[in-house]
Amino acid sequence: MLNAVNDVSFTVSAGEILGLVGESGSGKTVTGFSIMGLVDPPGRIAGGRILFKGRDLVGLPENEMRRLRGARIAMIFQDPMMTLNPVLRIETQMVEAVRAHADVSADEALARARNALGRVGIPSPDERLKAYPHQFSGGMRQRVAIATALINKPDLIIADEPTTALDVTIQGQILFEVQKLCCETGTALIWITHDLSVVASLADRVCVMYAGKIVEEGSVDAILDRPAHPYTHGLIGSVPSRNHKGTPLAQIPGVMPSMLDLPGGCSFRPRCARADRACETPPGVDEIGDGRRVRCVHPLVGAPA
Amino acid sequence: MTVFIVRRLIQSAIVLFAMSLIVFIGVYAIGNPVEIFLSGDADQAERERVIATLGLDRPLWEQYWLFIEGAARGDLGNSFVHNRPALQLIIERMPATMELALAAMALAIVFGIPLGMYAGFRPHSALGRGIMAGSILGFSLPTFWVGLMLIMIFAVELGWLPSTGRGQTANVFGIATSLATRDGLVHVLLPAFNLALFKLSLVIRLARAGVRENMLMDYVKFARAKGLSMRRVVFVHVLKNILIPIVTVLGLELGSVIAFSVVTETIFAWPGMGKLIIDSINHLDRPVIVAYLLVTVTLFIVINLVVDVLYSVLDPRVRLADVKG
Numbered sequence A: 001m002l003n004a005v006n007d008v009s010f011t012v013s014a015g016e017i018l019g020l021v022g023e024s025g026s027g028k029t030v031t032g033f034s035i036m037g038l039v040d041p042p043g044r045i046a047g048g049r050i051l052f053k054g055r056d057l058v059g060l061p062e063n064e065m066r067r068l069r070g071a072r073i074a075m076i077f078q079d080p081m082m083t084l085n086p087v088l089r090i091e092t093q094m095v096e097a098v099r100a101h102a103d104v105s106a107d108e109a110l111a112r113a114r115n116a117l118g119r120v121g122i123p124s125p126d127e128r129l130k131a132y133p134h135q136f137s138g139g140m141r142q143r144v145a146i147a148t149a150l151i152n153k154p155d156l157i158i159a160d161e162p163t164t165a166l167d168v169t170i171q172g173q174i175l176f177e178v179q180k181l182c183c184e185t186g187t188a189l190i191w192i193t194h195d196l197s198v199v200a201s202l203a204d205r206v207c208v209m210y211a212g213k214i215v216e217e218g219s220v221d222a223i224l225d226r227p228a229h230p231y232t233h234g235l236i237g238s239v240p241s242r243n244h245k246g247t248p249l250a251q252i253p254g255v256m257p258s259m260l261d262l263p264g265g266c267s268f269r270p271r272c273a274r275a276d277r278a279c280e281t282p283p284g285v286d287e288i289g290d291g292r293r294v295r296c297v298h299p300l301v302g303a304p305a
Numbered sequence B: 001m002t003v004f005i006v007r008r009l010i011q012s013a014i015v016l017f018a019m020s021l022i023v024f025i026g027v028y029a030i031g032n033p034v035e036i037f038l039s040g041d042a043d044q045a046e047r048e049r050v051i052a053t054l055g056l057d058r059p060l061w062e063q064y065w066l067f068i069e070g071a072a073r074g075d076l077g078n079s080f081v082h083n084r085p086a087l088q089l090i091i092e093r094m095p096a097t098m099e100l101a102l103a104a105m106a107l108a109i110v111f112g113i114p115l116g117m118y119a120g121f122r123p124h125s126a127l128g129r130g131i132m133a134g135s136i137l138g139f140s141l142p143t144f145w146v147g148l149m150l151i152m153i154f155a156v157e158l159g160w161l162p163s164t165g166r167g168q169t170a171n172v173f174g175i176a177t178s179l180a181t182r183d184g185l186v187h188v189l190l191p192a193f194n195l196a197l198f199k200l201s202l203v204i205r206l207a208r209a210g211v212r213e214n215m216l217m218d219y220v221k222f223a224r225a226k227g228l229s230m231r232r233v234v235f236v237h238v239l240k241n242i243l244i245p246i247v248t249v250l251g252l253e254l255g256s257v258i259a260f261s262v263v264t265e266t267i268f269a270w271p272g273m274g275k276l277i278i279d280s281i282n283h284l285d286r287p288v289i290v291a292y293l294l295v296t297v298t299l300f301i302v303i304n305l306v307v308d309v310l311y312s313v314l315d316p317r318v319r320l321a322d323v324k325g
Ligand code: SF4
Pocket: A229, A230, A231, A266, A267, A268, A269, A272, A273, A274, A275, A276, A278, A279, A283, A295, A296, A297, A298, A299
């Protein structure tokens, strides 16, 4: 058995934006799909709890999980070119999302769809509803996907790198709009990304994932200013805008280990400058004040109790 | 769209013309039909008289010109054997072949899509494997052998179904069809299944491959993330996507089902166009052969056009635009 994700624990409250940061392969997408109950077989959630409003989602019957999906918990995917069904009109795809959860007339569902498209800044929604996905640009398609996710006013939205495939200007607009919408509606947002600069401008709190585990958690300001985990420190060093012009980017040496072949002890050990004998036993999670937690025996900030 | 259709019609006319030339010359080369009309003791004078009435004494280009002239008026010549217009003979036989082809297509779709979809969802189940094994047999067993086996089992041994001929017919919109009577349906079952077997296997494969490919797509996951039921995801989202290749392929195959129903019609003594062409070839009945081939080509052209239009309806990404090659 392969543990793609292990010991992942975090909370997100209403109206809060949580950034889930990690390199590709760190298990962040799997974490997102686990919350949705959409892990592809033969994959499965082997243990643990996912508490949503006090209710454990793990082991919830598929039918009840289906009623939560799209209604209370929505998801936005990475590649907007692939998420919409190419042969169905936008209208159909949005109306069905409403009617899967609410027993409303087709007209009412359509009105909600129109409204949702308006909220994500799509001009002349009526015309757009009749169109097919291929008639939209990537940025527009992602807006449609976001509108679809918002349509039932969910309590939680999981966004899996939704701006990575878009160019920078569009990315900025979408970030701004999503932030605004979450503020207005009190929706909690989990924003999964590999890009710390996105998190910096968007999130309230950050969880940094490495090799299927959360290695550091805390408020975005604290973590960006004073990272405690050597991995977070390395990630920050490799963000271009934080470096002075002319100095080479500080790359973290080495690559992320395969989940099939994790080093014993701390998974970051082979790449860590601070590693020593103490790191050969798996480090536990330590509170280091300010609501911050870190999984490291030699953190850069605060001394483990 | 209109431009597209007009362009296609012009292309079709050219194809028909070229086809008529090839067929005419080809049939001319096969042999001399005169012998069929003459008894063994016919003398030279009688022989020449027959040749003259059939127009066979004129040069080839002139015969062709007369043929084209007639064709433009809708006259493809008289059958040597039946002494009636060849086109009329073919059109009389057409409903029988059409209903056989349609019944075969219906069987292929009605059974092929569900079986293929099941095999796509449960590729490792016993039933899923069984379906695929069956489709391999359907591809590889020769039609005439399967036809004979069907007759042996269902007509001779079990006696459930009639082995040959077309049953009672009833008129629907002025066309006599056996699909409208119980006796007719009973008769059409075996030959239609025989004709359908290959297409059935094809549909199963297409549906299975389509399901397996589409289930991995992000749009399926997104549809599920919206909280749609699995039923809606499969029967609306996935089905609509897999129908595109199936409709295209089946549409194109419809032509070949009609054209190659020859074997099935011969085995089950089905009085359709296929049986007519076999008889005509045996008698070197030139006008019927030429007319049959031209009608078949026309059918292919019409079917292809309809498929293209249908394709653009099913797949919004396809626009029938006025683009060159
Ligand atoms: S536990 Fe040791 S190896 Fe792991 S990050 Fe901390 S210092 Fe580095």
